[in-house]
Amino acid sequence: MIPVQGYAGQTVAILGFGRSGRATAVALQAGGAQAVVWDDSAATRDAAEADGYDLRDLTKAGAFEGVASLIVSPGIPHLYPAPHPVIAAAWAVGVPVDNDIGLFFQSFATADWDSFDTMPRVIAVTGSNGKSTTAALIHHILVENGRPAQLAGNIGRGVLDIEPAHDGEVVVLELSSYQTDLARALTPDIAVWTNLSPDHLDRHAGLGGYFAAKRRLFAEGGPERAIIGVDENEGRYLANQMAQGQGDDRIIQVSSGQKLTGPGWHVFARKGFLSEYRKDRQIGSIDLRAVPGLPGAHNHQNACAAYAACRTLGLGPRGIEAAMRSYPGLPHRSQIVATRGDVTFVNDSKATNVDSAAKALQAFPKIRWICGGLQKEGGLDGLLPHLGHVVKAYVIGREADQFARQLVGAEAEVCTTMDMAVAKATAEAQAGEVVLLAPAAASFDQYDNFEKRGEDFIRCVGS
Template identity: 75%
Template sequence: MIPVQGLEGARVAVLGLGRSGISASRALTAGGAKVICWDDNPAARARAEAEGLSCGDLLGPGALDKVARLIVSPGIPHLYPAPNPVVAAALEAGVPVDNDIGLFFQSFATLAWDHYDVAPRVVAVTGSNGKSTTSALIHHILEHVGRPCQLAGNIGRGVLDLDPAVDGEVVVLELSSYQTELARALTPDVAVFTNLTPDHLDRHAGMGGYYAAKRRLFAEGGPDRAVIGVDEAEGRFLAGQLSEGPGDDRVIRISAERKLSGPGWQVFARKGFLSEYRRGKQVGSIDLRGIQGLPGAHNHQNACAAYAACRALGLAPRVIEAAFHSFGGLPHRSQTVAEVNGVRYVNDSKATNVDSAAKALAAFKNIRWICGGLEKEGGLGGLAEAQGGVRKAYVIGREAAQFAMQLTAEAEVCGTMEKAVALAAAEAEEGDVVLLAPAAASFDQYDSFERRGEDFVAQVQKVLAE
């Protein structure tokens, strides 16, 4: 645990008692703060009270009196589409609003660092797609070279559940827009922006607000190095804002679509090869085509981002390349779960939006595509050009029929994962890929994309055992 610094003796309110809320409450208490918690769910309050935490209605008379800070969990809106009533009351009362990420950055450095040979560093990764894989890949590379490291944030552990950093350690954080938009302290040493595509637009009141939430990691954080994906206009604009000129190598531009040129620092992937250029000269190259844990152009973009971040930390190209080959990928993200009789079964349940599903489809040929679920805002129009490699779609979800009508590929309404996997497996031929890439949220049938992916794996195992 990382005890929170700077709030000793202060009264701090915590709203939301999920993973981050409980973690923040523990860390605040360990740092000497007087914590009062609240969650609308009675079971969550009971769990907190069982740990010795004090719960109280934050909308009660005088509940926010003398409160130094309100800590809000990521899923609780504070501005759009409408502020949570407790957040609105805090803002009205002039109480600063923060989250566990802000507490982490204000508390990470300690006096013990004065005795370290190498100060610990933080690599923070944000973006619409690929941030989990990029974060995990950076962590894997650091583990491969024997560097002390920890992984946390939107992936793995809560940030305040991390162990205090040791000499030379690197902490890798995956940060969502919900986390970056509210944190009062953001001071990463290396910050990564993978890409930007429409997502969470209701929470941010449109693309402008969504981009602004991501941008805070760089504008507020002032990282020593910024790794920026420039395949979208927003990334190019951000790189331009951060750079003092074409040769400013504090900004490392990355692309999975084209060759980058100029006097600065660039990392790009074309036709399966990653290249690094600095000051107009090539200084590194990796053949990505045979790396099973990083299939497709979208994973090549993740590879470029992780490579650039690790180069910013001083790692050599050949060391990074060796680590790429031992990376197994993440569950539910282009994860090969079986390969039998020439048919490959791939779990990409994390492809919860149109853009990520399109990238998954582009990574394979001869696809038996399992898709469907709770459709997101904007429809499925962005998938029209991506379906060229789809032999047939098998649609799941409560609105499967409506979903299927929007597809250009041949589609069969299955409804359930069990039926979809069984039918796809029965019809698959040698060279086919049975791919779960839903292009939709899971909440119509599952409580998370992880549960959906686990069901896919279970159904594949069931079919193959018959």
Template identity: 70%
Template sequence: MIPVQGVENQTIAVLGLGRSGRATAAALTEGGAHVVTWDDGADTREQAAADGMTVLDLTREANWDGVSALITSPGIPHLYPRPHPVIAKAYELGVPVDNDIGLFFRSFATRDWESYDITPRVIAITGSNGKSTTTALIHHILREAGRPTQIGGNIGTGVLSLDPAHDGEVVVLELSSYQTDLARALTPDIAVFTNLSPDHLDRHGGPGGYFAAKRRLFAEGGPDRAVIGVDEIEGRYLADHLAMAPSDDRVIRISSGQKLERFGWSVFSRKGFLSEYRKGRQVASIDLREVKGLPGEHNHQNACAAYAATRALGLAPREIERAFHSFEGLPHRSQRVAEIDGVAWVNDSKATNVDAAAKALTAFRNIRWIAGGMGKDGGIEALQPFLDHVVKAYLIGHSARDFALQLGAVPYEIAETMDQAVARAAAEAQPGETVLLAPAAASFDQYPNFEKRGEHFTALVQALRP
């Protein structure tokens, strides 16, 4: 646990008592604060009280006497589409609102660091797609290189549940737009922006607000080095805004598909090869085509981001390359779960939007595609250019029929459920084909989250084994 600094003898309110909220309450208490809590769920409040927490109804103004700050869980809206009533009450009363990310960055450094030989570092990764894989890959590279490291944030351990840093340790954090949007302190040593595609727009009041939330990690975080994906206009804008000149190597531009030679420092992949350029000269190259844990151009972009971040820490290209080959990938992200009778089965349940699904569809050939769920604005119409390799689509969930109208000439079947989709794909798939779960939709119509959807798909596939 990382005790929160600067809160001794203060009364701090915590809104939301899920994983991060409970960890925040514990870290605040460890830091000497008096913590009061609230959650909209009656069962959650009851459990919190049973665990010894002070539960106060923060919708009532009388319970705000002496409260010096409100710490909210990232999933709770603080601005759009409208603030949660408790957060609105904090604004009305002038009580500062923060989240656990802000508390982490203001509490991570301690006086113990004065005795360390190597100052601990923080790498923070944000973006629309690929940030979980990039975060896990950076952590894996560091671990394989023998560097002390922890991983947390939006993946794995909540930030305040991490251990205090050791000498020379590197903490690798995945940060969502929900987390970066509100945090009052953002001070990573290295910040990574993977890419941007429309997502969570209702929460951020549109694409501008969504990008602005991610941009805060760089514009307000002031990292020593910024690794920026420049395959979209927002990334190019961000890189241009941060760099003093094209030769400024504090900004490392990355790309999947573009050749970036004119800048002070760049890393890009083309036709399966990763290249590192400095001041117009190639200094390293890695063949990514045989790296089984990173299939497809989207994962090659993740490899570029992880390579750039770890090179910025001083790791050598060859030790990064060795770590690439031992990386097995993350569950639900282009995860090869089985090969049965010559048919590959791939779980990319994390592909919850069109952009992520497009990347998955370009990574394989001869695809039997399982798609559908709770579709997002625009459906899958934007996927038309990526359907050439789809042999047949099996559509599930709430948006199945809407998706069917946007498939053009691609053969399809309304399967409704995952069970039916897997059964039909298994009956029809031929050796050399890939059955790909890349839903291009949220899971909430049939599953509590994309993990449960992917787990169900994997279990059904494993049951097909002879």
């Protein structure tokens, strides 16, 4: 646990008492602050009170009297589509609003570090797709190479729930736009940008707001190294904004699909091979086709970003390659769950938007595609150029009919339920084909979250 610094003897309010809210309360109290909590759910409030936490109804007039700061859980809107009433009330009386990420960066460094031989480091990973895989892969490579490391943030443990840093330790954080948008302190040593595609547009009032939320990790914190995917204009813009000139090797540009040239530092993957170039000279290469936990071009981009992050920490190419080969992959992200009669079953339930699903469709040559769910803004037009590998689509979800009609050029069958979709796809699959769950939609019409959807797919495959 990271005791929060700067609030000893003060009262701090917490809005939202889920995983991050509870960890924040413990960390605040460990730092000498008094935490008062509120949640919109009566059941959650009752549970908090039963556990001994001090409830305060932050919706009432005068609730912020004597409060030094309001800490907000990431799922609560603070600006768009409208600020939560409690947040608006804090603004009105001048109480600073922050989140657990801001508290972490404010509190991570301590006086104990003066005795360390090697200062701890923080690597923060953001982007639309691949940030979980990239963060987990960086952590795996570090551990396999004997470097002490912790993984936290939007994956694994909450940021305030990790252990205080040891000498030379690296903390790897996955950060969502919800987390970077509000944090008052963002000071990673190394910041990683995977890519950008439309997502969470209602929460950020459009793509520009979404980009701005993620860009804060770089613009506000001024990382020593910035690793930036440049396969979209937003990444190219960000890399240009961060660099002081053509040869600025504080910026490492990464790509999947294009060769990067020039006097700077580049890591890219083409046709399954990762290459590292510095000053237009190749100094490292890895055959990613032999890495089972990282299938497809989208995972090769993740590999490039993770490779670059580890190189900035002084790891050698061969040590990184060996660790990549043992990387098992993450659940619900290009996860191979079974192979039967030369038919492979892949769970990519995390492909909740069009861009991530399109990348999954490019990873395999012949696909029986299970898709559908709660469709996001923008429609499915972005998928249409990538349906060439789809032998047939099996559409689930409450809006399966409408979803299927948009898959112009692909054979699609409305199945509605996961059980029916898996049964149909399994019965019709031929040798060499892949039964792929990559929904291109949210799960909330049928499941609590994408993990539950992926678990249901695994259950159906195994039954």
